[in-house]
Amino acid sequence: MPGHSRGTKAFSRFEWMIAGRYLRARRKEAFISVIASLTMVGVAIGVATLIVVMSVMNGFRAELLTKILGLNGHFTAYPIEEKFTDYQETIDALQQVDGVKFAVYFVEGQVLASGAGQSTGVTVRGMDEENIKKLDLLYNGAGQGGFDSWDNSKGVAIGYRLAQTLGVGLGDSVTIINPDGAKTPFGTTPQIRSYKVSVIFNLGMVEFDSYFMYMPLQEAQEYFKLYEDVLKPGQKPLDPMATDAEIDAAYDRVYRASAAEIFIDNPDDVTAMRAKLQSDFSTRPLVLTDWQQRNETFFSALQVERVVMFTILSMIILVAAFNIISSLIMLVKDKSSDIAVLRTMGATRGSIMRIFSITGTAIGVIGTLSGLVMGLIIAANAESLRASVSNFLGVTIFPPEVFFLSSLPSKTDPTEVTVVVCLALGLSFLATLYPAWRAAQYDPVEALRYE
Known part of the structure; x- marks a missing residue:
């Protein structure tokens, strides 16, 4: 041995x-x-x-x-210098940039929502059906109801936790109050409207399920008054007593969006994509903030x-x-x-x-x-x-x-x-x-x- x-x-x-x-x-x-x-x-x-x-x-x-970037883009693009009326042309141009998966436009505002005796502050985001279908997390997260025929539904989509807070279900009405309403000689009157709940979604993230409400794009634009009535060529300004039919015949209503979300192929490649977007995209000036900046501290x-x-x-x-x-x-x-x-x-x-x-x-x-x-x-x-x-x-x-x-x-x-x-x-x-x-x-x- x-x-x-x-x-x-x-x-x-x-x-x-x-x-x-x-x-x-x-x-x-x-x-x-x-x-x-x-x-x-x-x-x-x-x-x-x-x-x-x-x-x-x-x-x-x-x-x-996955949850944060499933709803919020890798970049958020805010318009500068001009009102964001060319939002469709802008996202069409953004989607042509190499490395961009897709882009969506939206309207956003803060309101007070109330249901069966309960009230809470929520973020309202207006989007059309075409753009909602691009967001798989939201589109597939509809637990009750659905986003089919969304543009003509005249309803709202809320998270299931928000529905519990407000004490409402599918088909019930939710009242939303925007303090920045119509201007009168006596001051600003709140904008108050009621909408039926047509979708209840469950995204599995408390922040989205508790504080987000979605509306059809044009409904949101009308509610937040994100539009201008522009006189048609050859028309003369109407007097204050003109009927609605006369106003519609003389003016074109031009809507605008709040901002656009840009989704890229590689979420970690924001630095290179920022430079690419700034160099390749020249349709209009935009201020870009990426997801890392928005969530840096977290x-x-x-x-x-x-x-x-x-x-x-x-x-x-x-x-x-x-x-x-x-x-x-x-x-x-x-x-x-x-x-x-x-x-x-x-x-x-x-x-x-x-x-x-x-x-x-x-x-x-x-x-x-x-x-x-x-x-x-x-x-x-x-x-x-x-x-x-x-x-x-x-x-x-x-x-x-x-x-x-x-x-x-x-x-x-x-x-x-x-x-x-x-x-x-x-x-x-x-x-x-x-x-x-x-x-x-x-x-x-x-x-x-x-x-």
């Missing part, structure tokens, strides 16, 4: 055999075996926790991006939180690595006579180091692989586990009012999983070095003196 320990292989069969014996518990070594098992469990819990938490945070970010906070959580949870693995050190030191102390016998039989210091390195690393490897499997299983079933625990405890875990989303998303990143596994294996190996070195320093004469 000593000859094996001096072999040319990095880890000889003899060393693996001795390390395996040390890993298997005997009756008199039960305490050391329990410590090693608990250390293994600690490594597994640390790895699983890191994988689950990072997967949930990745899923949270990806889901938020997503920066998410990124900082990911780094901090990774650092903090890595401490669990570090603590488990220290447990490997303590359990190996106890094992070395217990096996001092065995080490002395091996040394007298010809085992080298390097062979003794490798034996205890294999023993400690095996604890880390088994714990890491167990944690990997457990973490991947939990991450893949995060939402069902959340729902089960919530039902069992009778409390809402991750309430959507706080976390924006109605479900717990999870997205496992193979690169991050690899980093976690390598971190655990690296710390486990480093933890074996000092105890293994101490074992190799044992003097066989001193160790056997009192045997």
Whole structure:
């Protein structure tokens, strides 16, 4: 056997055999075996926790991006210098720019909405059916009713949470109040109108489901008075007593939009696309704001939180690595006579180091692989586990009012999983070095003196 320990292989069969014996518990070594098992469990819990938490945070970010960019464009284009009456020509030109997937125009305003005794502030967005069909998240999110024949519906679409707040259902009326109404000699009178609820949508994001209301484009333009009556060529101004028919015959009503949303092929390529849009699009001057600017603080906070959580949870693995050190030191102390016998039989210091390195690393490897499997299983079933625990405890875990989303998303990143596994294996190996070195320093004469 000593000859094996001096072999040319990095880890000889003899060393693996001795390390395996040390890993298997005997009756008199039960305490050391329990410590090693608990250390293994600690490594597994640390790895699983890191994988689950990072997967949930990745899923949270990806889901938020999908929801936010499913309704709001990667760029929002605001007109300058002139009123936005050429909105159709503008988005037609924008969609010709290479890298632009599509563009939509819209009307937007803030109002007070009231239903069955309840009132709340909402954002009204006016869009026509053609543009709504471009937004898959909204078009496919209609839980009750639908957007077919939307332009002629004269109704509104609201989120299901807003419907609950207002106490209304499909077919009920919602009254909206705009303080910037008609101008009179006595001041401004609020604009008050009632619309039937023709669509109730569920987008899975609290902000959209609670505070957004959609109207047909022309209804919204009329409501917010985003139009001008322009005298037709050859017509003379009419007197104030003219009838509506005379006004319609003499004037053309020119509508305008509030802004346009631009959706690009690669949402992360906003810097290059901004330069491209500014150079290739020359139809009219526009001010561009991208989604990263609009959500800079929010997503920066998410990124900082990911780094901090990774650092903090890595401490669990570090603590488990220290447990490997303590359990190996106890094992070395217990096996001092065995080490002395091996040394007298010809085992080298390097062979003794490798034996205890294999023993400690095996604890880390088994714990890491167990944690990997457990973490991947939990991450893949995060939402069902959340729902089960919530039902069992009778409390809402991750309430959507706080976390924006109605479900717990999870997205496992193979690169991050690899980093976690390598971190655990690296710390486990480093933890074996000092105890293994101490074992190799044992003097066989001193160790056997009192045997």
